[in-house]
Structure formats: structure tokens, C-alpha cells
Amino acid sequence: MIEKPRPAVDRLLRGISTDHVETVRDAWREMLKEGATSVSQIQGKLASSAWAENPRGPLAKYFGVLLSILDELDSSAFEKEVERLRKSKLHPMHIKTLDLLSLRTLDEPATRVAGQIPVFVASDIVDRSVVVRNIETWSNTKGLSLDNVTRIDVIARRPELDYLGLYNLFFSGIILTWPASKAGGVRLWWWCLEAEFTFYHEVGHHVSRHIEGGQVAEQEKEADEYARSMMRSSRPVSTLIGRTLLWPLRLLLERLSASSRRAGVDTT
Incomplete structure (x- = not known):
């Protein structure tokens, strides 16, 4: 007797639980091809009472990924599911995820960049105007290409939701994090600098058409190099000064590290 293959949605969740990016990628693509069948299967998963319980292990990621691909498959079904879930009992972490992803149903984004790409900024970020102003500036960096980006979401910085940035790659989106609290001076300058590099990295x-961002070392290096080139384009003077000041320090640290290793060898 020939065993029926497992539904693509089950293979997707299995790939997430094992951090097997190829399984996730292949299952995601198959679900997009299946269309209505996948929508029904996702709705069945989201109807589970498990979402009210404390998410353990990969369960914390399942909820957001299921909602994300449902939105990609059928935006109308996604909106209805968001409304239904808001009336159901959910764990606080899943409520945060739902709040973030429900931004996709908003009529008007905070701004648009590159002519048509919508930018959504979470309402719990105090400095929303600062975020908008910076993203508009970064998006105009000479040489930057946003051709493969369809939307940008900025959420309050929460480590437990970092995984959404990875799976957002599958539907050509970018998720950035920003501190929810207000800041000024050096702290704000540092936040902006860090966020700018991350923005270019995600772009x-x-x-490079990566779909395993954050999990393949070679792709991370490639994205970092792109980010560095955009930083040089965006901040040529600052980058030059930074490299000039930090280069001698880097050489000194390398020498100290080498001396430390030699000392370790001599004492063994």
C-alpha cells in the first residue's frame, strides 16, 4: 500500500521545527501552487485551541508563519481569520504576532518608498516619525535596489519575534525592529546607524534573491557586503573617518589576539 505524502503545510511546520530551510522553502512553494487547498489546511491549523497555551519550542513560530502564508495565498481569507482570532483566546505572545501581521489589512501605510512600496510602522513605537523619515532617506541611497521588495514592516524590538524577519523573505517583505521607547542624542544616533545597516542588509x-536569510553563512556575508557598500554610498565621509580610526585598532586587536594564542601555546 502506497502511503500518501504528508500535506505541504505539515512539511512546512516540520521544516520550521527542525530549522531545515530547504524543507520550508519547498513546502512553501508547494502551498502557493495548491492555493485553495492550502488555505483550508491553514485555517484548520489556526482553529486549534493550542494557540491559547504557552507556546513551547517551535510552536512559538508556527502561528506567525501560518498567518503569513495565508495572507500571501488569500488576503480576504487572511482578514477574516484575523477577525476570528481576535475574538478567540490567544496566548499573549500570539496576540503580539497577530497585532503585527494584522497591519497588512490597514488601508494606508505610514509612507511609501521607491514610488509604491508601503511602509507600516507599529503603533507602539513612540518615534514613528523618526522611523519614517529615516526609511525614506535610506531608500534614496544611490545604488540601492528595491526591485524585489514589496513591503516594509517596522515593529517594536522583541527578541521573541525575530524569526518573522526570516520567513518574510518568502513573500518579498522586509521586517525591521525599532525600540519602542523614545530616545535622543548618542543613543538615537546609534539606533539609527544600526537600523540603517540592517535595512541595507535585508535589502x-x-x-541576491536569498530565501534562507540568516541561516546560510555565505549568504549572510553577501548581504553584509551589500550593506557595507550602501553605507559607503550613504555616508561616504563618516565611513572613511570610521575606517581610518578603526583600522589601527583592528590591527592592534589582531596582534593582541595572536600574542594571546602564542602565550596559550607556550604554557601548555
């Missing part, structure tokens, strides 16, 4: 994944 780099899309430019």
Missing part, C-alpha cells in the same frame, strides 16, 4: 538578501 541585500532580496537583491
Whole structure:
């Protein structure tokens, strides 16, 4: 007796639980091809009472990924599911995920960049105007290509939701994090600098058509190099000064590290 293959949605979740990016990628693509069948299967998964319980292990990721691909498959079904889930009992972490992903149903984004790409900024970020202003500036960096990006979401920085940035690659989106609290001076400058590099890094994944961002070392290096090139384009003077000041320090650290290794060898 020939055993029936497992539904693509089950293989998707299995790939997530084992961090097997190829399984996730292949299952995701198959679900997009299956269309209505996949929508029904996802709705069945989301109807589970498990989402009210404390998410353990990969269960914490399942909820957001299922909602994300449902939105990609059928935006109308996604909106209805969001409404239904808001009335159901959910764990606080899943409520945060739902709040983030429900931004996709908003009529008007905070701004648009590159002519048509919508940018959504979470309402719990105090400095929303600062975020918008920076993204508009970064998007105009000379040489930057946003051709493969369809939307940008900025959420309050929460480590437990970092995984959404990875799976957002599958539907050509970018998720950035920003501190929810207000800041000024050096702290704000540092936040902006860090966020700008991350923005270029994520764009780099899309430019290179990566779909395993954050899990393949070679792709991370490629995205980092793209980000560095955009930083040089965006901040030529600052980058030059930074490299000039930090280069001697880097050489000194390498020498100290080498001396430390030699000392370790001598004492063994």
C-alpha cells in the first residue's frame, strides 16, 4: 500500500521545527501552487485551541508563519481569520504576532518608498516619525535596489519575534525592529546607524534573491557586503573617518589576539 505524502503545510511546520530551510522553502512553494487547498489546511491549523497555551519550542513560530502564508495565498481569507482570532483566546505572545501581521489589512501605510512600496510602522513605537523619515532617506541611497521588495514592516524590538524577519523573505517583505521607547542624542544616533545597516542588509538578501536569510553563512556575508557598500554610498565621509580610526585598532586587536594564542601555546 502506497502511503500518501504528508500535506505541504505539515512539511512546512516540520521544516520550521527542525530549522531545515530547504524543507520550508519547498513546502512553501508547494502551498502557493495548491492555493485553495492550502488555505483550508491553514485555517484548520489556526482553529486549534493550542494557540491559547504557552507556546513551547517551535510552536512559538508556527502561528506567525501560518498567518503569513495565508495572507500571501488569500488576503480576504487572511482578514477574516484575523477577525476570528481576535475574538478567540490567544496566548499573549500570539496576540503580539497577530497585532503585527494584522497591519497588512490597514488601508494606508505610514509612507511609501521607491514610488509604491508601503511602509507600516507599529503603533507602539513612540518615534514613528523618526522611523519614517529615516526609511525614506535610506531608500534614496544611490545604488540601492528595491526591485524585489514589496513591503516594509517596522515593529517594536522583541527578541521573541525575530524569526518573522526570516520567513518574510518568502513573500518579498522586509521586517525591521525599532525600540519602542523614545530616545535622543548618542543613543538615537546609534539606533539609527544600526537600523540603517540592517535595512541595507535585508535589502541585500532580496537583491541576491536569498530565501534562507540568516541561516546560510555565505549568504549572510553577501548581504553584509551589500550593506557595507550602501553605507559607503550613504555616508561616504563618516565611513572613511570610521575606517581610518578603526583600522589601527583592528590591527592592534589582531596582534593582541595572536600574542594571546602564542602565550596559550607556550604554557601548555
